[in-house]
Amino acid sequence: MNNKLIFAIFILVILLPMQVNSSIMEEHIKVAQTAMDNTVSSPITQELKGYEDYYHMCQMLVDLSVVYYFSLDSDDGTKLNFFQKLFKIFTFRIGSRYTATHSINSAFRALELAKDNPKLKACAYGIATHHIVDSVSHNEAVPEAIKKTNLWNGLVHSIKEIHDKNLFTNEADRVYSRQILELGYEPEIVNFFEQVYIYDPVLSKVDIPKLMDFFITQLQTTSSKEYRLGFQSFF
Numbered sequence: 559m560n561n562k563l564i565f566a567i568f569i570l571v572i573l574l575p576m577q578v579n580s581s582i583m584e585e586h587i588k589v590a591q592t593a594m595d596n597t598v599s600s601p602i603t604q605e606l607k608g609y610e611d612y613y614h615m616c617q618m619l620v621d622l623s624v625v626y627y628f629s630l631d632s633d634d635g636t637k638l639n640f641f642q643k644l645f646k647i648f649t650f651r652i653g654s655r656y657t658a659t660h661s662i663n664s665a666f667r668a669l670e671l672a673k674d675n676p677k678l679k680a681c682a683y684g685i686a687t688h689h690i691v692d693s694v695s696h697n698e699a700v701p702e703a704i705k706k707t708n709l710w711n712g713l714v715h716s717i718k719e720i721h722d723k724n725l726f727t728n729e730a731d732r733v734y735s736r737q738i739l740e741l742g743y744e745p746e747i748v749n750f751f752e753q754v755y756i757y758d759p760v761l762s763k764v765d766i767p768k769l770m771d772f773f774i775t776q777l778q779t780t781s782s783k784e785y786r787l788g789f790q791s792f793f
Contacts, residue, residue: 584731587614609680615738616684622773626653658760739774
């Protein structure tokens with residue numbers, strides 16, 4: 559067993575459960591708020607006025623499927639053993655249900671469903687913004703970290719995002735991000751998310767309202783400053 563594999567297993571088994579428990583919630587909000595501050599004359603920014611909380615809240619709720627971050631089952635539904643799970647970590651084979659909520663198609667559907675409802679349109683813009691913010695990290699920051707460390711994407715990816723998030727967010731950002739999640743319980747919002755995602759074949763059998771409730775509850779009640787849902791799905 560070479561040193562790289564030994565180090566990788568050490569990171570996965572020892573460090574992930576204890577330390578890699580971060581969310582990227584407030585980072586999404588910080589980036590989006592900065593963009594709004596720098597585009598005050600933009601028609602979209604003007605549309606968001608009065609609905610900023612919904613815009614940011616819906617941007618965070620795209621991650622509601624984080625409990626499926628690492629799929630624990632094979633494609634035919636059989637359980638994977640520990641080493642098969644390790645392979646998924648190293649190759650960064652993300653769970654299909656998590657991937658489904660992160661499809662750009664969901665953003666297009668959200669904008670279509672929102673129509674002329676200003677609150678839902680702000681929510682739809684939030685869903686779309688989530689993908690834009692992710693794209694910068696996934697196409698620039700994370701690949702650069704992989705290049706520097708010469709480690710697998712599955713080990714570097716989230717740790718790099720956590721590191722970057724901690725550089726420019728603070729406690730006030732974290733508190734705000736958790737407070738506005740309460741808006742996700744509004745029937746109009748719950749129904750909107752269900753309509754956005756339920757028609758995806760991968761999510762058709764998922765109870766979207768229940769998943770939203772679980773996600774929000776975990777973030778608002780966790781005893782730590784962050785959440786571990788994505789990594790807990792592996793263990």
